Amino acid sequence: MILNIKTTVIPVIPLVTAGAGMFGCSSPEAERPQQPNIIIIMTDDQGWGDLSLHGNTNLHTPNIDRLAQEGAQFNNFYVSPVCSPTRAELLTGRYHPRSGVFHTSEGGERMNLDETTIAEIFKESGYATGAFGKWHNGMQYPYHPNARGFDEFYGFCSGHLGDYFYPTLEHNGKIVQGVGYVTDDITTRAIDFIEKNKSNPFFLYIPQITPHTPAQVPDKWWDRFRDREIEMRTDERYTEDIQFTRAALAMCENIDWNVGRIMDKLSQANLEDNTIILYLSDNGPNSWRWNGGMKGRKGSTDEGGVKSPLIIRWPGHIEAGIEIPEIAAVIDFLPTLTDMAGIDDYKTTYPLDGVSLKPLLLEKDHEWEERLIFSHWNGRVSVRSQGYRLGHERMLFNMVEDPGQLKDISANEPEIRDYLLSKVEKWKNEVLQGLGMENRPFTVGHPDAVYTQLPARDGQAHGNIVRSNRFPNSSFFTNWTSPDDKITWDIEVLADGWFDVEIYYTCPPQDTGSVFELTFGSSTVRGQITEGHDPPLRGMENDRIERQESYVKDFRPLNAGKIYLEQGKGKLTLQAAEIPGSQVMDFRLMMLKRIAE
Numbered sequence: 078m079i080l081n082i083k084t085t086v087i088p089v090i091p092l093v094t095a096g097a098g099m100f101g102c103s104s105p106e107a108e109r110p111q112q113p114n115i116i117i118i119m120t121d122d123q124g125w126g127d128l129s130l131h132g133n134t135n136l137h138t139p140n141i142d143r144l145a146q147e148g149a150q151f152n153n154f155y156v157s158p159v160c161s162p163t164r165a166e167l168l169t170g171r172y173h174p175r176s177g178v179f180h181t182s183e184g185g186e187r188m189n190l191d192e193t194t195i196a197e198i199f200k201e202s203g204y205a206t207g208a209f210g211k212w213h214n215g216m217q218y219p220y221h222p223n224a225r226g227f228d229e230f231y232g233f234c235s236g237h238l239g240d241y242f243y244p245t246l247e248h249n250g251k252i253v254q255g256v257g258y259v260t261d262d263i264t265t266r267a268i269d270f271i272e273k274n275k276s277n278p279f280f281l282y283i284p285q286i287t288p289h290t291p292a293q294v295p296d297k298w299w300d301r302f303r304d305r306e307i308e309m310r311t312d313e314r315y316t317e318d319i320q321f322t323r324a325a326l327a328m329c330e331n332i333d334w335n336v337g338r339i340m341d342k343l344s345q346a347n348l349e350d351n352t353i354i355l356y357l358s359d360n361g362p363n364s365w366r367w368n369g370g371m372k373g374r375k376g377s378t379d380e381g382g383v384k385s386p387l388i389i390r391w392p393g394h395i396e397a398g399i400e401i402p403e404i405a406a407v408i409d410f411l412p413t414l415t416d417m418a419g420i421d422d423y424k425t426t427y428p429l430d431g432v433s434l435k436p437l438l439l440e441k442d443h444e445w446e447e448r449l450i451f452s453h454w455n456g457r458v459s460v461r462s463q464g465y466r467l468g469h470e471r472m473l474f475n476m477v478e479d480p481g482q483l484k485d486i487s488a489n490e491p492e493i494r495d496y497l498l499s500k501v502e503k504w505k506n507e508v509l510q511g512l513g514m515e516n517r518p519f520t521v522g523h524p525d526a527v528y529t530q531l532p533a534r535d536g537q538a539h540g541n542i543v544r545s546n547r548f549p550n551s552s553f554f555t556n557w558t559s560p561d562d563k564i565t566w567d568i569e570v571l572a573d574g575w576f577d578v579e580i581y582y583t584c585p586p587q588d589t590g591s592v593f594e595l596t597f598g599s600s601t602v603r604g605q606i607t608e609g610h611d612p613p614l615r616g617m618e619n620d621r622i623e624r625q626e627s628y629v630k631d632f633r634p635l636n637a638g639k640i641y642l643e644q645g646k647g648k649l650t651l652q653a654a655e656i657p658g659s660q661v662m663d664f665r666l667m668m669l670k671r672i673a674e
Contacts, residue, residue, distance in 0.1 A: 112278045112418050113391065114352040115199065116339065117410070119167070119282075120332055121160060121211060121289040124362025125384045126369050127329045133367055135309050136326040140337035141388065144356055147397050148390025149438055153404045155461060156360055158382045158454040159375065160236065161186035161213050163359040163407055164284065168194045168214065168225070170411030170429040172508055174453060178214070179513040181236050182534060182549045187215035187517065188225070193425035195411040196226025199280040202420045207270040208232070210263045210284040216535070217519050218526035223249055227282070231266045235534055236550035238286065239629035240616045241293040250528035252668065258295050260287050260328075264335040268342045275346045278418075283339075285332060289363065291616060291624040292324035294331055299621060302327045312481070314372075315365035322366040324621040349392055353417060356388040357407065372482035378452040378459040378469050379482060389438060391417075401437050404463055406450045409434050449497075451504050458501050458509075465490075467497040518569040518646055522576065522671060529576075529669040531649070536564045545663075546627030553627070557661040563652035564664060570597070570642045574671050578602055578640055581632035581666040585611040588658030595667075597642055597649045604637030606662055632665040639672070 126133050130142040130150070157163040161181045162173035169176050169192045177189040188194075200206045207229040208222045216234035218224050231248045238244045241259040245252060256262045267283050287294070302323040311317045336356065343349045361382040362368055363375045373379030387405065389395060408431035415423060416433040436443035450461045457469035466474050472485040473494045479486075487494045521529045534549045540562035544552040554564055578595055586609025595602050614628040653661045 111351060112202070112204070112420075114279050114281070114348060115204075115414055115418065116281045116343075116352060116354040117167070117283065118336060118339070118354070118356045119164075119284045120329075120358045121284070121286050122325075122360065122363035122375055123288055123329055123332070123358040124366065124368045124374070124381070125358070125371070125386055126367045127288070127326065127358075127362060128386060131369060131386070133309055135305075135307055135322070135367065136330055138329065138333040140333045140340060141356060141386075144336070144340070144354065144388045144390050145398075147392060148354075148388055149395050149399045149401055151387040151389075151401045151403075151405050153402060153461075153463075154357070154385055154387035155383045155404065155406045155450050155452065156357065156385045157407070158360050158378055158452060160211075160289075160359045162454065164212070164214050165192075166407045167410050168192075168196065170195070170408050170425070170431040171427065172408060172430050172451065172453070174508045174512045175427065175430070177512075177515065177517070181213070184517060184519060184535060185513065186213055186236070187220045190219055191426050193423075193427075194226045195414065196222075196280060196282070198226070198411070198415060198420060198423045198425075199418070200226045200228065201423070202418070203278065205270075205274040205277055205279040206282075207267070207274075207279065208282040208284070209267045209270065210282075211237075211286050211289075212284065216532070217521065217529050218250070218523040219520065221250065221526070224523070224525070229270060232263060232284075232286075234530075235532065237289050237548075237626065239291065239551040239627055240619060241286070241291070242619055247530075250526060250530075252528075252530075258331075260285055260331055260335055264338055268338060271339075271342050271346065271348070275348060284359075285335075287332060288325040288328035291619075291626055292321060292328070292621040293616075293619045294324060294327045294621065298327040298331045298334075299324070301330065309367040311365045311367055312370055315374075317365045318622070320622050321364045325362070325364060325366065327621075353389065353391045353414070355410075356386065358385045360385070370481040376454065378454055378457045380461075380466060380476065380480065383452045383459075391438075395438050403437055403445055404448065404450055404461055405434055405437075406431065413438075449500055451501070451508075453509070456509075458505060460497050460501050460504070462497070465493060465497065467494065467501065471498065473497070518567045520571055521568045521649070521669060522570045522572055522574055522642055522644075524572040524574075524671075527671055529671075531566050531568075531667040531669065533564075533665055536566050536651075539563045539565065544627075546625075548626050551627050551629065553630070553632070553663055553665040555663045557653065557664070558656070558659065560653050560656060562661075563650055565651075566649045567646075568597070568649045569646045570644050573642065573644050575639055575641050575673075577670040577672055578604070578637040579668040579670070580604065580635045580637050580662075580664065581668070582606065582635055582662040582664055583610050583612060583630050583632055584660070584662040585609055585658075588660050588662075590655070590657040591653055591661040592655040593637070593651060593653050593661060595637065595640060595649070595651050597640070598645070598647055600641050600643070602638045602640040603654065604635065606635065630663070630665075632663075634668070642669075
């Protein structure tokens with residue numbers, strides 16, 4: 078069945094002339110040139126419409142626009158409706174349910190350990206690998222980025238932060254203090270990585286954190302939008318929060334400035350011509366704002382929830398300014414980039430769902446097979462062909478004539494609807510079976526890891542203890558008032574050993590003195606809160622609109638002593654033995670550090 082509404086395929090100038098090799102080396106005696114560097118910049122909650130490139134006059138993104146002018150842009154490129162699934166698909170080349178990702182918190186964001194990642198492939202091929210920003214595919218080693226192919230990691234592993242100014246981050250597992258505004262800081266670290274590895278091929282992944290909430294952005298950017306008239310608005314189907322739109326667009330202009338910093342670094346280091354740079358977002362916009370009239374936003378499997386910009390620049394190789402109409406998806410990154418880098422001898426544990434986009438980018442005359450791209454979240458599945466989308470409500474839309482999904486044509490095209498329905502059911506049966514049903518405890522004490530973080534996000538509260546917010550990712554535990562209260566983690570200790578225990582806490586001076594115990598199996602360590610530390614909640618002073626997420630505090634580390642953990646599964650329990658005051662503490666994080674004994 079032909080599901081493609083006729084489009085004009087724009088010719089692409091080929092990478093090499095007849096008789097030349099992949100990297101343009103016509104002489105068989107010539108040495109193979111250095112493989113191209115790879116830079117992937119992915120933003121968080123930026124919509125397709127949040128670029129002046131796509132016609133949005135509410136903001137100006139000249140650096141991202143220039144990437145498109147000097148490279149290729151895909152007009153129909155798709156990601157997942159939310160962040161963790163998209164990140165897993167980028168890393169594995171497979172639909173996210175296949176890798177065990179079913180949630181954005183509390184362990185459901187983790188990729189199965191038997192998956193092969195794009196970073197592992199490039200690392201094994203001699204590339205230096207670095208990730209800077211938001212990981213969101215597992216915190217504890219071996220789910221940690223340093224165990225998934227990245228030599229260097231700077232950023233955070235959870236879903237979001239509570240403050241973007243001087244936040245608590247980590248560098249290769251060790252907790253560190255961020256410097257300044259987080260997007261700028263991440264970019265600075267990425268630029269340092271480029272400088273350090275400019276003489277050798279590198280694979281650089283920059284999953285930026287904004288414009289995800291909280292809506293925080295430096296004055297320099299906010300002042301441009303504080304009183305700006307928002308002329309382009311979402312359509313009448315949705316209600317727009319104009320103040321939120323201003324904040325989101327201000328963050329997008331800050332992102333664009335940082336993209337310019339990376340482009341300047343490549344130019345200064347004379348790396349532009351040998352660097353493939355990609356730009357995309359992880360899902361649709363995180364509010365109702367102008368998005369080209371598409372239906373849906375973040376969290377939706379409709380077009381507006383899953384359509385992302387994709388720009389790919391490789392000067393001298395990809396023709397400048399081309400637009401590619403064929404549908405493509407983030408699952409295509411692994412096969413595409415390995416293909417373009419000439420890495421053809423890699424193996425993955427499982428077959429890929431993605432395909433190489435190299436023919437669309439580098440070949441003038443190419444054959445392209447019709448395909449389907451599936452979108453899933455929370456049991457909802459839609460499917461996109463070149464010309465149609467079947468939504469999760471089983472309504473069919475002609476995406477060329479009706480990109481806003483306003484008119485259901487199921488009754489007029491029953492054959493196409495039934496065909497796509499059959500493909501959706503087959504995909505569900507193949508991909509979604511058993512999703513989220515596995516018992517995967519949090520891993521502790523991997524022999525190759527010094528640090529294991531166990532945040533409040535991954536713990537379970539018992540008794541009076543509650544979270545500071547219904548969104549777990551940046552929450553802490555509070556209202557710990559009874560000896561019967563406790564916090565537990567379902568863990569698996571991967572190797573026996575001794576560990577230093579550090580608790581990140583706050584406690585009013587009048588409530589100091591509580592004694593707490595950490596227990597796993599027959600091992601116990603006791604600690605006591607002897608020093609008060611009661612900082613105020615913060616974050617609101619930097620918010621441009623009222624947030625939904627938890628506010629934060631400056632939690633202080635307390636060394637609780639050493640504990641011996643035996644290999645195996647069980648409950649790690651934190652419980653109070655003595656409470657002389659009205660409460661024990663507010664708890665944010667436990668750090669376990671493997672030590673020689």
